Amino acid sequence: MSWDYSGNEQWTWDQIPLGAMTLEGGTATGHKTGDWRVQRPIWHTDKCKQCLICWMHCPDSSIKVSEQKMCGVDYEHCKGCGVCVQVCPFNALSMMSEKDARELDEKEAN
Amino acid sequence: MPDVTVLASSGDQMVAEAFRQANPDVLPVYPITPQTIIVEEFDKFVAQGKVHTEFVPVESEHSAMAAAIGASAAGARTVTATASQGLAYMWEELYVAAGMRLPIVMANANRALSAPINIHGDHSDIMGCRDTGWIMYFAENAQEAYDDTLMAFRVAEHPDVMLPVATTLDGFITSHALERCELLDDETVAAFVGEYKPERSLLDTDNPNSFGMFANLGNFYMETKLAMRKAMEGSLDIIKSVGKEFEAVSGRPFEVVKTYGTEDAERVIVVMGSSIGNVRHVAKQLRAKGEKVGVVGLRVFRPFPSNELVAALKDAKAIAVMDRCETVGGQGGPLWQETAAALQSVGITTPTRDYMYGLGGADVTVQLIEEIFEDLKTLEADKAAGKVADVTYKGNR
Numbered sequence: 001m002s003w004d005y006s007g008n009e010q011w012t013w014d015q016i017p018l019g020a021m022t023l024e025g026g027t028a029t030g031h032k033t034g035d036w037r038v039q040r041p042i043w044h045t046d047k048c049k050q051c052l053i054c055w056m057h058c059p060d061s062s063i064k065v066s067e068q069k070m071c072g073v074d075y076e077h078c079k080g081c082g083v084c085v086q087v088c089p090f091n092a093l094s095m096m097s098e099k100d101a102r103e104l105d106e107k108e109a110n
Numbered sequence: 111m112p113d114v115t116v117l118a119s120s121g122d123q124m125v126a127e128a129f130r131q132a133n134p135d136v137l138p139v140y141p142i143t144p145q146t147i148i149v150e151e152f153d154k155f156v157a158q159g160k161v162h163t164e165f166v167p168v169e170s171e172h173s174a175m176a177a178a179i180g181a182s183a184a185g186a187r188t189v190t191a192t193a194s195q196g197l198a199y200m201w202e203e204l205y206v207a208a209g210m211r212l213p214i215v216m217a218n219a220n221r222a223l224s225a226p227i228n229i230h231g232d233h234s235d236i237m238g239c240r241d242t243g244w245i246m247y248f249a250e251n252a253q254e255a256y257d258d259t260l261m262a263f264r265v266a267e268h269p270d271v272m273l274p275v276a277t278t279l280d281g282f283i284t285s286h287a288l289e290r291c292e293l294l295d296d297e298t299v300a301a302f303v304g305e306y307k308p309e310r311s312l313l314d315t316d317n318p319n320s321f322g323m324f325a326n327l328g329n330f331y332m333e334t335k336l337a338m339r340k341a342m343e344g345s346l347d348i349i350k351s352v353g354k355e356f357e358a359v360s361g362r363p364f365e366v367v368k369t370y371g372t373e374d375a376e377r378v379i380v381v382m383g384s385s386i387g388n389v390r391h392v393a394k395q396l397r398a399k400g401e402k403v404g405v406v407g408l409r410v411f412r413p414f415p416s417n418e419l420v421a422a423l424k425d426a427k428a429i430a431v432m433d434r435c436e437t438v439g440g441q442g443g444p445l446w447q448e449t450a451a452a453l454q455s456v457g458i459t460t461p462t463r464d465y466m467y468g469l470g471g472a473d474v475t476v477q478l479i480e481e482i483f484e485d486l487k488t489l490e491a492d493k494a495a496g497k498v499a500d501v502t503y504k505g506n507r
Contacts, residue, residue: 013333013340018272019211020325020334021310025318 003027028077034062037080039095041073047092054093056083112298112359116393119291121252121284125191126151128259130161131299131411135186135306137288138166138177142196142280143229145219163189171196175203182212183321187263190214193281194221194235201238205266207274208243208338213306214274216244217259220383220434221281222470229472231281233383233435233498237444240359241283242340245275245345246412246500254409257362260294263303264352273338276363280384282471294360300361313396327483335437346413346464357488367418368407371397375404377486378418378450382408385467385474392479403483408445423453428486429462438468442501461489467504470480478505 003024017023050070055063062078064071073084085093096104119127126148129137129317141149156165164181168174182188192200192484197218203274203318209213210270220236222228245265255277262275263474294302310319325331346366354363370390372378379389387406396403406422408415423429431450441447446464465482468474482504485492492498 008330011330011333013336016330016333016405018310018337019209019321020323020330022323023310023317025320090266 001081015086016097033060034076034080037075037078037098038074038081038097040078040084040101041080041084041093042096042101043070043073044092044094047090049079049090049092050079051089053087057083057087059083113295115295117291117293119247119252119293120147120286120308121255121279122147122219122286123151124252124256124293125142125259125279126155127293127297128156128256129189129217131163131262131294131296132187132189132260132303133300134189134215134375136164136178136181136188137190138181138188139190140171140174140192141169141194142171142193144221144231144285145191145193145196145217148217148219155451171199172203175207176301177359179203179207179210179212181212182207182214183311183312183339185308187267187306188212188214189216191219192219194223195230197235198238199401200224201242203243204239204242204244204274206322209334211272211338211341212274213272215259215420216263216274216276217255217279218276218278220278221359225237226330228470229281231283231285231384231434232239232410232469232471233433233444235280236276237435237437240278240412240444243273243342244343244412245271245273245309245349245410246341247277248408249277249279249284250384250386250407250409251287252279252284252287253282253291253362256291256293257360257364258305258409260299261347261349261352261356264329264355265345267306267354268345268348269309271341271348273341273345276385283384290356292360298359302356306331322375339400341411346410349410349413352402355485364409366408366410366415367407367422369404369422370394370407371402372406372422372426372500374402375425376402377430377483378404378423378426378428379408379424379430379432379479379482380406380408380445381432382411382445383434385434387502388476389432389479392476394485396480396483400475401483404421411445411448412450414452416448416455419449419452423449423460424458426460428489429453429460429481430465430486430489431462432465432467432479432482434466434468436469438483446501456488461493463493463498464501466501472505474505
């Protein structure tokens with residue numbers, strides 16, 4: 001990453017790259033696009049057999065994998081489409097409303 | 111001095127020669143009357159090995175422009191040609207090409223749009239392009255079609271412009287009729303056109319980048335459009351300087367607004383494309399009889415050369431604008447709208463009248479043009495008396 005596009009929300013017309021081009025690859029990692037999710041997948045580690053079928057099907061590369069093992073969901077990019085829940089053969093993923101999940105998160109944090 | 115070959119050539123053939131000499135990297139195209147000769151001739155050049163071009167015979171004009179966009183984004187000098195329904199079919203892609211700031215050069219053989227189906231010359235098709243962000247040249251004859259096409263590469267690929275350019279020639283009148291034309295030698299043209307070296311391209315894997323990004327709700331969509339407007343406005347000076355450079359090479363004068371007799375003319379006709387010559391012919395005859403008439407012909411419509419047009423019209427007493435494109439339900443044709451706005455913006459209140467003529471290739475006769483000049487004699491009084499419609503058809507039954 002060498003292209004500095006910090007503060008791009010304030011760029012004026014003459015600061016934007018020609019034709020609104022993006023001047024390097026992989027910039028999507030810097031954009032947290034999961035904030036409009038309505039439901040989120042919850043991973044149940046006790047049921048997971050590490051088959052990685054969820055990882056193969058996720059359309060947004062939001063199944064986190066470390067050392068060839070599923071290790072969680074990237075909620076900064078997951079859109080909550082639920083595909084992983086549908087394809088999991090072991091019911092190791094289930095959907096929860098984003099509102100409930102956030103309330104739960106807050107409780108745990110407190 | 112360049113070697114010049116004098117040919118009896120159609121406008122389409124001259125455009126094909128210009129494409130050959132510019133030696134584009136990619137030419138995706140779909141044939142449609144009256145542009146077909148361009149495709150046929152260029153295909154011959156490909157078969158004869160005279161160009162290094164990747165010739166892509168696509169299945170539609172929508173695909174032609176889509177392929178052109180991809181090729182241009184990949185960093186290729188990209189060219190295409192179309193007409194009429196073909197241009198209409200490209201329409202959404204035209205905005206993409208301009209918005210992505212791709213310097214594609216496209217020739218359009220101006221033709222009517224269906225229905226009723228009609229293959230002949232008017233400006234209905236090309237005026238669908240007027241708000242897309244494409245620079246637009248209008249050739250008066252086959253020679254200008256060649257010249258404009260060569261200049262188009264320099265303008266489109268100029269780092270301060272980077273907008274697609276449409277060079278247009280009137281269907282059949284210019285695209286097919288044979289005229290005396292001058293072809294410059296290949297070396298001279300190669301030196302004039304130069305090589306296209308894009309600053310960024312999709313195939314530049316050392317500097318990866320993405321074209322055509324998402325710019326949602328307030329996320330620099332307006333800013334991108336403003337950047338296009340600025341580039342388009344600034345392109346007029348570049349069009350002129352490239353024109354002057356070409357003038358030095360070819361010996362043919364280049365003006366974005368061509369005038370005849372306007373230094374003392376009281377009655378002036380504003381017109382574009384092949385009809386400029388017809389109107390000039392009539393004006394010459396009338397001036398020989400002592401009538402103070404003049405002609406203003408636009409060679410460039412986008413960017414609209416407002417200041418140049420106003421300078422040419424400021425002393426006129428009555429102005430006719432000849433439009434070869436209906437804007438059914440509009441105040442007038444595209445050329446009249448622009449002309450009226452240009453005059454109004456500097457407070458000139460000279461009476462104007464819009465004439466709809468030559469639609470679907472309807473005859474543009476000496477008599478028709480004489481009638482328009484004649485109408486202008488009483489335009490002010492007729493307008494005051496409410497006797498004049500804003501849009502007047504000429505040459506219809």
